[in-house]
Amino acid sequence: xxxxxxxxxxxxxxxxxxxxxxxxxxxxxxxxxxxxxxxxxxxxxxxxxxxxxxxxxxxxxxxxxxxxxxxxxxxxxxxxxxxxxxxxxxxxxxxxxxxxxxxxxxxxxxxxxxxxxxxxxxxxxxxxxxxxxxxxxxxxxxxxxxxxxxxxxxxxxxxxxxxxxxxxxxxxxxxxxxxxxxxxxxxxxxxxxxxxxxxxxxxxxxxxxxxxxxxxxxxxxxxxxxxxxxxxxxxxxxxxxxxxxxxxxxxxxxxxxxxxxxxxxxxxxxxxxxxxxxxxxxxxxxxxxxxxxxxxxxx
Numbered sequence: 080x081x082x083x084x085x086x087x088x089x090x091x092x093x094x095x096x097x098x099x100x101x102x103x104x105x106x107x108x109x110x111x112x113x114x115x116x117x118x119x120x121x122x123x124x125x126x127x128x129x130x131x132x133x134x135x136x137x138x139x140x141x142x143x144x145x146x147x148x149x150x151x152x153x154x155x156x157x158x159x160x161x162x163x164x165x166x167x168x169x170x171x172x173x174x175x176x177x178x179x180x181x182x183x184x185x186x187x188x189x190x191x192x193x194x195x196x197x198x199x200x201x202x203x204x205x206x207x208x209x210x211x212x213x214x215x216x217x218x219x220x221x222x223x224x225x226x227x228x229x230x231x232x233x234x235x236x237x238x239x240x241x242x243x244x245x246x247x248x249x250x251x252x253x254x255x256x257x258x259x260x261x262x263x264x265x266x267x268x269x270x271x272x273x274x275x276x277x278x279x280x281x282x283x284x285x286x287x288x289x290x291x292x293x294x295x296x297x298x299x300x301x302x303x304x305x306x307x308x309x310x311x312x313x314x315x316x317x318x319x320x321x322x323x324x325x326x327x328x329x330x331x332x333x334x335x336x337x338x339x340x341x342x343x344x345x346x347x348x349x350x351x352x353x354x355x356x357x358x359x360x361x362x363x364x365x366x367x368x369x370x371x372x373x374x375x376x377x378x
Contacts, residue, residue, distance in 0.1 A: 130164060130165040130166075130167060130186070130187060131165060131166040131167045131172075131174055131187055131188060131189050132186065132188060134212070135166060135188065135189045135212075135213050135215075136164075136166040138209040138210065138212045138213055139159055139166055139169070139172070139189075139209070139210075139213075140159060140160075140161060141209040142206065142207070142209040142210055143156045143159045145206045145208075145209070146197070146199050146202065146206060149202075149206075150199050150200070153197075153198075153199050155196075155197045155198055155199070156169075156170070156171070156197075157170075158170045166189065167187050167189070171192060171193045171194055172189060172191070172192060173189070173190055173191030173192070173193070173218070174187040174188060174189055174190060174191075175187055175188050175190045175215070188215040189213050189215055189216065190215055190216060190217045190218065191216070191217060191218035191219075192210065192213075192216065192218070192219050192220065193218070193220045194219075194220060194221050194224070195220045195221065195222040195223050195224065195245070196222075196223045196224070197224050199224065200225055201225050201227050201250065202224055202225065202226050202227070203226070203227055203228050204226050204227065204228035204229065204230065204231060204251065205228065205231075207221070207226070207234065208231075208234055211231075211234035211235065211237045211238060212237070213238075214237055214238060214239070214240060215240060216238050216240060216241060217240050217241060217242045217243070217265075218241075218242065218243040219238065219241060219243070219244050219245070220243070220245040221245065221246055221249070222245045222246065222247045222248050222249070222270070223247075223248045223249075224248075224249055225248075225249055225250050226246070226249040226250060226251060227249070227250040227251065227252075228251065228252070228253075229251065229252060229253030229254075229256075230246070230251055230253065230255065230256055230259060230276075231256070231259065232256030232257070232258040232259035233258070233259070234259070235256065235259035235260070235262075235263070236256075236258055236259040236260075236261075236262035236263070237262075238263065239262050239263060239264070239265065240265060241263050241265060241266055242265055242266060242267050242268070243266075243267065243268040244263070244266060244268070244269050244270070245268070245270045246270065246271050246274070247270040247271065247272045247273050247274070247295070248272070248273045248274075249273070249274050250274065250275060251271075251274040251275065251276055252274070252275040252276060252277065253276065253277065253278065254276070254277065254278030254279070255271070255276060255278070255280065255284060255301075257281055257283055257284045260284050260288070261283065261284060261286065261287050262287070263287075263288070264287040264288065264289075264290065265290060266288055266290060266291055267290055267291060267292045267293070268291075268292065268293040269288075269291065269293070269294050269295070270293070270295045271295065271296050271299065272295045272296065272297045272298050272299070272320065273297070273298040273299075274298070274299050275299065275300060276296075276299040276300065276301055277299070277300040277301060277302065277325075278301065278302070278303075279301070279302060279303030279304075280296075280301060280303070280305070280306055280309065281306065281309070282306040282307075282308040282309035283309075284309065285306065285309035285310060285312060285313060286309065286312060288312075288313060289312060289313065289314060289315065290315060291313050291315060291316055292315055292316060292317050292318070292339075293316075293317065293318040294313070294316060294318065294319050294320070295318070295319075295320040296320065296321055296324065297320040297321065297322045297323050297324070297344065298322075298323045298324075299323070299324050300324065300325055301321075301324040301325060301326065302324070302325040302326065302327065303326065303327070303328075304326065304327065304328035304329075305321065305326050305328070305330065305331055305334075305350075306331075307331030307332075307333045308333070310331065310333060310334055310337075311331065311333030311334075311336065311337075313337065314337065314338070314339070315339060316337050316339060316340055317339050317340060317341050317342070318340075318341065318342045319334070319337075319340060319342065319343050319344070320342070320343075320344040321344065321345055321348065322344040322345060322346040322347055322348065323346070323347050323348075324348060325348075325349065326345075326348045326349065326350060327348075327349045327350065328350065329350065330345065330350050
């Protein structure tokens with residue numbers, strides 16, 4: 080959270096030092112006093128008084144406690160402690176700015192957790208359960224933690240406000256849960272790359288993800304056909320990486336009809352090129368890899 084700091088004009092910075100010059104006695108200016116009052120009341124006071132909800136603080140502390148139960152030497156979240164009443168000041172935590180109006184007052188809530196590189200080897204996915212109670216989350220980064228286990232449908236589905244979800248470079252396995260992913264209709268960025276996810280992708284899993292801009296499922300073991308209807312509904316997609324999986328069958332033409340798509344990687348897949356418009360197929364020898372940076376004609 081950003082707060083403004085007022086620097087008195089009598090304090091002068093020189094490099095890393097500062098010099099103080101005593102202020103000259105002048106008559107108080109009523110306008111200046113009024114401006115100072117408004118500055119304190121509307122800007123400084125909210126910054127000093129804002130704090131995350133108690134239940135969100137306890138959820139974060141429970142998450143840390145669960146890690147310490149299996150990794151006693153874990154120290155990546157030292158700033159997370161019960162003696163600190165405001166979790167908005169903790170490392171790796173981002174909170175919303177409080178808002179005040181004539182009729183309502185909205186307190187700060189946790190909207191972002193940057194929990195990549197926690198250095199807790201082979202963390203079971205069930206340790207993340209406390210985080211699923213923080214439904215105000217918009218950004219969740221858990222990359223590079225070697226999280227093992229299957230993605231829980233019910234837990235992940237609680238975070239319906241998520242815009243950015245990064246679970247890359249972990250040890251997750253099993254199929255992508257239809258129920259969990261389908262509830263995340265606000266997602267813009269989803270990265271599940273470099274895991275051991277398998278099974279097939281159903282069109283139903285993608286039906287509610289029309290806001291998706293960046294989707295990376297590369298370096299997994301996903302099999303079956305690429306669902307034409309599912310990916311064809313991702314009309315805002317700019318970046319799509321399905322490479323290094325076990326997809327088979329034909330490449331759906333709907334992928335080439337996504338008007339905003341700029342990057343498409345289908346390399347190292349067991350795909351057939353049958354049905355691809357010939358103008359798109361020229362110049363892309365196997366393994367099929369296409370980087371589309373400008374609209375291409377579908378002839």
